[in-house]
Each structure stands twice: as C-alpha cells, then as structure tokens.
Amino acid sequence: MKQETFNLTKEKIIQSAISLFNTNGFTGTSVRAIAKKAGVNVAHISYYFNGKTGLMEYLVSDFYEGYLNAMDGAILADLDKSPVSRLTRLVFNILSYQHERRQLTRFVYREITLDTMLIREVMSTYMLKEKFLLASLLEEGMGDGSLNKIPIGHFIVQLKGMLTMPFLQPQYIAEVLYLQPHEDYFVKQYFHELESWMISLLTPKKEAIL
Known part of the structure; x- marks a missing residue:
C-alpha cells in the first residue's frame, strides 16, 4: 500500500x-x-x-531513456530486415513515443535549446547514442548498396528537425501539411510523409520497394 x-x-x-x-x-x-x-x-x-531542478533533470533523462528504448526496439525487432526497413520502423517508433507524451516532448525540446550544464550532459550522452544508432543503419545500407551514398550528418539533422517540428511548431505543420499534431491520426499520416521522403532520398531507384 x-x-x-x-x-x-x-x-x-x-x-x-x-x-x-x-x-x-x-x-x-x-x-x-x-x-x-x-x-x-x-x-x-x-x-x-531534490527540488525543481532535480525534477527537470528527471523529466529530461526519463524522456530520453524512453526515446532510446523506442529506437532500440525498432532495431532489435527487425534485425532480419533491410536497413531502410529498420530506419522507417525506427522513425515510426519515435513518432509514436513522442505523440503519446506530447506535453513532455514539447517541454524537453524547448529546454534543450538552452545552454545549461544539464543540456550539455544530455547532448553528450543520449543524443550521441541517437546519432550512433542512425549513422550505423545508414552506413550499413550504404555499405551493402541498398541505400544511396549521402552525407550522413546532413540527413540526421534533417530527420531530427522533421521529428521535432510537430511538437515545437504544431501550427506550422497544420498550415503546410494540413495535419493536426494533437489528433490521433497524426502519427500514421505524418509517418507516411516522412517515409516517402526517406525512401525517395535514400533508396536507389531500381530498389525502391521495401
């Protein structure tokens, strides 16, 4: 009790x-x-x-622990699939995770725009692991020829921006894509937008089928 x-x-x-x-x-x-x-x-x-600062640290750390678990889950669930299949599954998992925690997601993404000791620690731990997981998938696909050779860093920055914008600037997504990030349908429809972009950019034309 x-x-x-x-x-x-x-x-x-x-x-x-x-x-x-x-x-x-x-x-x-x-x-x-x-x-x-x-x-x-x-x-x-x-x-x-241990006070308000400790509470914020807990929220940010807890968010990223769940975030990385969502990424790991996608990779481990599809080990027999192609890199692009695992990448799209990973993106779907991230979108679903963020959407289920919309308020927390918005708060965390706003906080990481500030240059504080906590945020620098987050950047050097959770975000480096996120970069490693994404880069590993891309390098694997480029190595076996299933993905186009593109600048990995630029792709990760673009993808990260697309994953964060709906929660930082929902009104912009509504104006441009006519999607409402707070609605239940959002994850499925926005994922299809990202999936189409990733496949058109990453997949060689002759292998454009997952």
Missing part, C-alpha cells in the same frame, strides 16, 4: 510539473505551484526529486 501511495504521489508531481512547465515555462513555475496542482506537500518534491 505504501509503495502504491509513493508511486501515485510521484506521478501526480510529474504530471503537474509537465503541465505547468509547458504553460508557464520552467523559470515561471514555482515548487509551490507544482505542489498545489498535484495536491501534495511541497516537501514531497524535495523528497522525490
């Missing part, structure tokens, strides 16, 4: 923080506001997260 109460209190704090950080920003949100929204004592935030 105590463990259930512990988990419930912690989850209330997390969800309240995500909501307030998105509405008021990290600096504009007080510990008291989080506690009030969660219906808990301020001391609980110190106990579980």
Whole structure:
C-alpha cells in the first residue's frame, strides 16, 4: 500500500510539473505551484526529486531513456530486415513515443535549446547514442548498396528537425501539411510523409520497394 501511495504521489508531481512547465515555462513555475496542482506537500518534491531542478533533470533523462528504448526496439525487432526497413520502423517508433507524451516532448525540446550544464550532459550522452544508432543503419545500407551514398550528418539533422517540428511548431505543420499534431491520426499520416521522403532520398531507384 505504501509503495502504491509513493508511486501515485510521484506521478501526480510529474504530471503537474509537465503541465505547468509547458504553460508557464520552467523559470515561471514555482515548487509551490507544482505542489498545489498535484495536491501534495511541497516537501514531497524535495523528497522525490531534490527540488525543481532535480525534477527537470528527471523529466529530461526519463524522456530520453524512453526515446532510446523506442529506437532500440525498432532495431532489435527487425534485425532480419533491410536497413531502410529498420530506419522507417525506427522513425515510426519515435513518432509514436513522442505523440503519446506530447506535453513532455514539447517541454524537453524547448529546454534543450538552452545552454545549461544539464543540456550539455544530455547532448553528450543520449543524443550521441541517437546519432550512433542512425549513422550505423545508414552506413550499413550504404555499405551493402541498398541505400544511396549521402552525407550522413546532413540527413540526421534533417530527420531530427522533421521529428521535432510537430511538437515545437504544431501550427506550422497544420498550415503546410494540413495535419493536426494533437489528433490521433497524426502519427500514421505524418509517418507516411516522412517515409516517402526517406525512401525517395535514400533508396536507389531500381530498389525502391521495401
């Protein structure tokens, strides 16, 4: 019973923080506001997260742990498939993961635009692993001739931009692609947009079938 109460209190704090950080920003949100929204004592935030900064660190780290698990899941599930099949599966997994956690995704992507010690640590750990996984797939495909030889770094930057934009600038996606990122259909339709782009760019014309 105590463990259930512990988990419930912690989850209330997390969800309240995500909501307030998105509405008021990290600096504009007080510990008291989080506690009030969660219906808990301020001391609980110190106990579980060692304050507001610790709470933010938890949210960013937890987001990227799940993000990389989604990437790993795509790669491990399709080891017998072609690099382009694994890459498209990976992209679908990332989109699904982000869409299920839209508020958290938006908060994290806004925070990583800031130059802080935490963000530099994230850039040197989680994001380097993301780059490694993507580059490995691309290098494998280019090595066996199933993918066109393109600048890997440029492709990763383009792909990353396309994966983050719906959550940072949903109004732009709505204006250009007529898709609403908050709707349930979004992942499937936006994935098809990305899949078409990746296949046209990466796949040799004579092998344009997965």
